[in-house]
Amino acid sequence: MPKFKKMGSLMIILVFSMLISPSFCSQESSQFRRPMILEYPDGGVAEQEEMNLECTSWRIAVEANNLNPWKTIPQECADYVKNYMTGKGYKLDLERVSNEASVFAKTVNVGDDSKDVWIFDIDETLLSNLPYYSDHGYGLEVFNGVEFDKWVGKGMALAIEPSLRLYHEVLSLGFKVFLLTGRSERQRDVTVQNLMNVGFKNWDKLILRDTEDHGKLATIFKSEKRTEMLKEGFRILGNSGDQWSDLLGHSMSTRSFKLPNPMYYIP
Amino acid sequence: MPKFKKMGSLMIILVFSMLISPSFCSQESSQFRRPMILEYPDGGVAEQEEMNLECTSWRIAVEANNLNPWKTIPQECADYVKNYMTGKGYKLDLERVSNEASVFAKTVNVGDDSKDVWIFDIDETLLSNLPYYSDHGYGLEVFNGVEFDKWVGKGMALAIEPSLRLYHEVLSLGFKVFLLTGRSERQRDVTVQNLMNVGFKNWDKLILRDTEDHGKLATIFKSEKRTEMLKEGFRILGNSGDQWSDLLGHSMSTRSFKLPNPMYYIP
Known part of the structure; x- marks a missing residue:
């Protein structure tokens, strides 16, 4: 019966046309359609999202000053920190902290006695050493003072634009600007040349570690220097730094602003 | 020719069994298979990732104490904060901060004079008011003291397990535990009943706001109470709180631990 033969051929054509049609499955599965994200080379997305959560939690703890002293970033957050530092996240955070500082600064009734001070730290606050850290695993390697000093010696650190x-x-x-840094007097x-080259000018004091300050914890060194400022009659209203040791201790500023830095920790 | 009739029937069965097989499409499309994430109802994934970045940046600023005083969470972060508070992120952060505090606590050489103190705040530090905030937009609504006091009056706040x-x-x-809270003496x-019911016992002092403390900023009220402790000869070594006003000011503790709280801000 040729009718059945025809029907059989028709059926074969039908099946194959359905199988090769690109729209078939997508339409068939449209009720399950979901947006797609790139798969990471070394693991599934669930694993990657878990790691993102863990590393974000770690970074929050860094920024909230909850972590006990640490020497390197967690191995498993190496990619996370690199992506953060080179991507949009770091920029967003830098902009937010400068914006908030600016809002606060404008609320201050600056006196006409030139005694109202804003303190800035230098490294990762005004100047970015990202070119150095990109060669050293973004905090994955233990800090090497000798290597870092070579980099500082080049005077090639970049301006952090929102800080500028x-x-x-x-x-x-009308604030006086004091720069207070853990860099050495040597x-x-x-440092002056680097700062000027990228646009920082007209500070009133640049305070570096002198011989007697080496070996002091940054918190102690910076607190002592702030105490001297108070003794000289200055009012410390704002303080910007990427380390909590820039901000805490004694003789603290009225408001302080913690710039993001998940790469290293200075006690 | 029954052979063709049979073939036709066979083909129909084959086609339908393929169509209803759940594995058919997933196998056919395996070369396009990518991990899937949930689609958000109101936008694409790129937009959603942008918003996640923005809201994470906002949350980082909250936890780093960079934000100027705020009354509600940003409208656009409503889902983000809800997801964080009810999901894995909040739990992870709570666990991390308690673990770090525990590591620090063990390094302290507690004296045998019963003068070493750990201060705990109560709300969102020992006790969770999440059932209340889930009914009030997780910080999206302006804080309503009357409504919140009704909730407190029920004594149904939950223990934050890592804090417990x-x-x-x-x-x-061997630490003495002092509880220092913005709750009223009334x-x-x-408060005692609620704390005991969920497992908090054996504190040494429970300090609430008395009549003369109402109207004081939390930072001032808590600093004054810490100063009294120092005058009584106590050494404040640890301080756990979800607000920076629990931790900053004067007579600060040796180490402080900021518990996560993106829902509200107390100056």
Whole structure:
């Protein structure tokens, strides 16, 4: 019966046309359609999302000053920190902290006695050493002072743009700007040159570690220097730093602003 | 020719069995298979990832104490905060902060004069008011003191489990535990009952706001109470709180631990 023969051929054509049609499965499964994200080379997405959660939690603990002293970032957060530092996250956080600082600065009634001070730390606050850290695993390697000093000696650190804007703004509002850094007095010239080259000018004091300050914890060194400022009659209203040791201790500022830095920890 | 008739029937059965087989399409499309994430109802994934970045940046700023005073969470972070508070992120952060506090507590050489103190705040530190906040948009609604007091009056706040473990641990290490809360003296009984019901016992002092403390900023009220402790000869070594106003000010503890809380801000 040719009718059945025809029907059989028709059926075969039908089946194959359905099988090769690209729209068949997508339509068939449209009720399950979901957006797609890139798969990471070394693991599934669930695993990757778990790691993101863990590393974000770790980073939150860094920024909230909850972590006990640490020497390197967690091995498993190496990619996370690299992606954060080179991607949009770090930029967003830098912009937010400068914006909030700017809002606060504008609320201050700056006196006309030139005694209202804003303190800035230098490394990872005004200047970015990202080119150095990109060669050293973004905090995955234990800090090497000798290597880092070679980098500082080149005077090639970059301006952190949102900090540069804040810097100009607090100056124009009438604050005195004091720079308070853990860099050594021996690095004064290259530091001044580097700062000026990328747009930082007109600070009132640049305080570096002198011979007697080496070996002091940053918290102690910086607190002592702030105490001296208070003794000289200055009012410390704002303080910007990427380390909690820039901000805590004694003689603290009225408001302080913690810039993001998940790469290293200075006690 | 029954042969063709048979073939036709066979083909029909084959086609339908393929169509209804759940594995058919997934195998056919395996070369396009990618991990899937849930689609958000109101936007694409790129937009959603952008929002996640923004809201994570906002949350980082909350936890790092960079934000100027705020009354509600950003409208656009409503889902983000809800997901964080009810999902894995909040739990992870709570566990991390208690673990770090525990590591620190064990390094302390607790004296045998019963003068070493660990301070705990109560709300969102020992006790969770999540059932209340889930009914009030997780911080999206402006704080309503009258409504919140009704909730407190029920005495139904939950234990924050990682804090309960830390609480028992610092007690067993020999610390005295002082509870220092912005709750009112009028809420003493229900607070004691609530704390005991969920496992908090054996504190040494429970300090609430008395009549003269109402209207004081939390930072001032808590600093004054810490100063009194120092005058009584206590050494404040640890302090756990979900607000920076629990931790900053004067007479600060040796180490402080900031529990996560993106839902509200107390100055």
